[in-house]
Amino acid sequence: MSSSPALAPAPAAVATKTAPRLQVAVDHHRCVGSTLCTLIAPHTFALNEAGQSVVLDPAGDSLAAILNAAEQCPMMAIGVRDLDSGEVYFDPG
Numbered sequence: 001m002s003s004s005p006a007l008a009p010a011p012a013a014v015a016t017k018t019a020p021r022l023q024v025a026v027d028h029h030r031c032v033g034s035t036l037c038t039l040i041a042p043h044t045f046a047l048n049e050a051g052q053s054v055v056l057d058p059a060g061d062s063l064a065a066i067l068n069a070a071e072q073c074p075m076m077a078i079g080v081r082d083l084d085s086g087e088v089y090f091d092p093g
């Protein structure tokens, strides 16, 4: 004889975490316009008329995508920090 597994009770409340507000900066003394960041986080970065990356919207992509773009930047030109706490998520050095 089989019995149905008991269902776990639904939690009374689910904690929600809002995305951090980010400050994303591109150092134009370093950026060589490789376009990598614009491919990885296309809603956050775009190339300007000078062929360098600019920040369109620091909330344009997920934090993970923006950090990935910063990590992949061959010139270490992208810095990312929490606008409210000041916590540095990515320091290009």
Ligand code: SF4
Binding pocket: 026, 030, 031, 032, 033, 034, 035, 036, 037, 038, 052, 053, 072, 073, 074, 075, 076, 077, 078
């Ligand atoms: S990945 Fe780095 S070097 Fe390439 S466009 Fe973006 S900021 Fe510039």
